Amino acid sequence: MKNFILFLATIFTLASTARAEIKLSDVCRIKGQEENTLHGMGLVVGLKGTGDGDSRTTMRALARYMELMGHRLGNDPRGQTMLEELKGVKNVAMVFLTVTVPAGGAQQGDLIDCKVSALSAKSIEGGYLMLTELHGPVPGDKTVYGIAKGQISIDDIIKPQTGTIARGCQMEQKFQNEFVKDGKLLLVMSKDQATFQMTSLVEQSVNREPDFRIGSTGEGIARALDQVRVQVIIPATYADNPALFASVLMETRVGRPQTDTTVIINERKQAVIVGADVEIGPVAVMHKNRLIQVGGEQLNQFVEVNPAAETQxxxxxxxxxxxxxxxxxxxxxxxxxxxxxxxxxxxxxLIIE
Structure with missing residues (x-):
């Protein structure tokens, strides 16, 4: 594409909506409403000679699993398990498991997809994951939140060391972050909205709501803590139903920042998005014997810039x-x-992608 095409509708939309209002849920989330990851280590069997081979780590794990199933291996004179009996096992692989619990949490009995990644096996295609415990995201937490098992499907034939078990994790107990602490909620700004200006706008917008008042003086319930967090006190009228309050709160209308001064360039697609309030200093741009003068007097061949502008x-x-x-x-x-x-x-x- 020889000529540069700028979507002027986008610019005009930015200009007309720079001060429009959006919902609170568009710029932040309530702390406690985020995804979490369960993890575990397990064994995959039924491979076609592409397992870990004579890996002693895998053999020890297999021996331990067999022992739990009532099939104990013999011991050598020193009382150690005779792992040599498992030599030549080519169809077993040790794998790392991850399960992503959605932002809303998971209840006992829920089934969630499970990701499987081999540690050293060449391929886990056609493998079956043996029953494996899954623990929480905090290292050292021994609580079993889920059990994973099932047939593995390879996501990409180019990478046969990773795969997925559809609905392969069954939750054994509820896993959900609490979103209320000491009668308060904590709003966390999304990454691209984390500014002091935005948290201040959120504080002001929430405190303007007549239903969100506390005390005889009608104090506001929101307070910006920094450029990322805004603390919100749950009003007495919602004390017995914080979920309802959270729903109403996230529908609160918030004014956009007064300026949009970001320019995004995608060089591969030769696309540019210009914020409505991006200003430039006095410059003269020469291109193939044509001159564009920005600021000051007009020179040579020119195209008028900002003819109807109300500002210099x-x-x-x-x-x-x-x-x-x-x-x-x-x-x-x-x-x-x-x-x-x-x-x-x-x-x-200026952001260059």
């Missing part, structure tokens, strides 16, 4: 529009934006 500070979106009018190629537009940033004439954040 020109916007990058207007400059890009002018470059498009002159049919400047995409790669040249991208280079011009980079040079503006290098010259410190672009007043915003």
């Amino acid at each position: 500070k020109p916007k990058l979106a207007a400059l890009v529009d002018a470059l498009n009018t002159l049919k400047v190629p995409a790669e040249d537009v991208i280079d011009i934006i980079k040079m503006l940033k290098h010259k410190r004439a672009l007043y915003g954040e």
Whole structure:
């Protein structure tokens, strides 16, 4: 694509919605409502000669499993298990298991997909996972939250060392993070919204709600702790039903930040997204004997930038529009934006993907 195509509708949408309101659930989550991972180590059997071979670690694990099943191996004169009896076993492999518990948690009896990864086997294709205990995400926690077993399906034939057991984990007990602590909720901003400005906006928006007041003076219930967290006190009217309060709270409308000063460039796709409030300093851009003057007097051949602007500070979106009018190629537009940033004439954040 020779000519650079900028989706002006996107820019205009950004300009018109820069101060629109969004739901609280669009910018943050309640702490305790996040995914968690269960893990375990197990044995896969039924392989076609692609297992761990004579790995003593695998043989010890197999011997232990056999012992639990009532099939104890013999001992040598020193009382040690005779692992040599398992030499030549090629169809067994030791694997690492992971299960992702959804953000809402899991109840006893729930079935969840299980990911299986071989430690040293060449392939676990066609293998069957023997009954394996799964523990919580905290190392050292011996609580058994789930049991995994079942036939393994390979996700990618190029990587036969990993696979999935569909609904292979059965939860043995409830696994759910508590979202209420000492009568309070903690809101955690999403990564791309974690700013002091945003947490301040969340605090103000929640405290403006008339139903979210406490005490005789009608104090607000929200308090921004930093650029990531906002603490919210559960009002007395919702004390017996915190889940309902969480639902109502996350529907609260929040004003967007007053500025959008981010520029995103995808060089592979030759695409640019320009925030509505990205300003640029006075510069002159020369391209193939054509001059675009931004700020100051107009010179030579030019395309007017920001003709209807109410401010003397020109916007990058207007400059890009002018470059498009002159049919400047995409790669040249991208280079011009980079040079503006290098010259410190672009007043915003530049992200290159």
